[in-house]
Amino acid sequence: VDNTALVGPLCNVFAMYDRIRLVLKRLNLRLQPRECLLHVPTWAGLEHPPQALADVMERYPECPATYCPEGFSFLGLPLGTAKYSEAFLAKVAAKIVATLDPISNLTDGRIYMQxxxxxxxxxxxxxxxxxxxxxxxxxxxxxxxxIIDAIARYLCFPDGWRAHPHYRRGAFQLRLGIKQGGAGLTPGIMCIHSSFFASTSASLLSCGQTSLRDHIDRNLLGVNDPSSSRHSILRGFHLCRETLATHGARKEEDVAPHAPPP
Known part of the structure; x- marks a missing residue:
């Protein structure tokens, strides 16, 4: 078992944690204490470190957990405060940028673009x-x-190329999809709302079709609830849905079927 997340009130989380530990013990498996991490969101309004956490951990001495007040990474994604998440993504961006110069040493342009x-x-x-x-x-x-600056350097665009319509159009075409005559280097900024909307839709469908629906705190996840976290999955889902609708996106069932050929 790997990368398992338990979400809920502290007492419930540790009770389930203990049950998992006992099941693993019967299977001759054990937990990795260094990977057992705990984060309490700031919107929970608990002190740091919360006394409730100390009480629960004392009740379950065989369930190790490292308290991470700022957050931790889960499946390669940041889970925690806004400051922690932003710093995490800044490091990821720096790693991506660091790969650009070594790749530019490729002399074959086709391989470089691939x-x-x-x-x-x-x-x-x-x-x-x-x-x-x-x-x-x-x-x-x-x-x-x-990424586009690195490609521009590789293609020997002049300094200040963004001020030249010819080069600006060239960079734009590189960013178009292959079906639109571009190189397929779709910018991330164009995918944000559709990608998050799609992944969230799948998650919500899963929650609605399983027993998870009986344990969802709808008040905390609500879009307009003032106590809702800024990280709320439904808040992001609502924003993406509104943005896509504003730009003309429609559900397939809302589109009139094509008339049959005469």
Missing amino acids: VMLQCVNLRPHYYIRNLPPWLSTPFAEACDTA
Whole structure:
């Protein structure tokens, strides 16, 4: 078992944690204490470290957990405060940018573009798909700018190329999809709302079709509830839905079927 997340009130989380520990013990498996991490969101209004946490941990001495007040990474994604998440994404962006210069040493332009398309340009999309827009937007913009600047240098665009319509159109065409005559280097900023909307829709469908629906705190997840976290999955979902609708996106069932040929 790997990368398991327990979400809920502290007493429930540790009770389930203890049950999992006992089941694993029967299977001759054990937990990795260094990977057992705990974060209490700031909107919970608890002191740091919360006394409630100390009481619960004392009740379950065989359930180790490292308290991470700022947050931690889960499946390669930041989970925690806004400051922690932004710093985490800044480091990811820096790693992506650091790969651009070594790749530019490739002398074969076709191989260079394939590496940029299949490797570098796709890396930000994992974070865009799984993080709310307020977090992913500045991250995507930073990555997009660095990637197109690196390609411009490789193609020997002049300094200040953005001021020249000819080069600006060329860069724009590189960013178009292959079906639109471009190179397929779709910028992350263009995918933010559709990607997050799609992944969230799948998650909500899963929650609605399983027993998870009986344990969802709808008040905390509500879009307009003042106590709702800025990280709320439904808040991000609502924002993406409104943005897509504003730009003309429609559900397939809302589109009139094509008339049959005469």
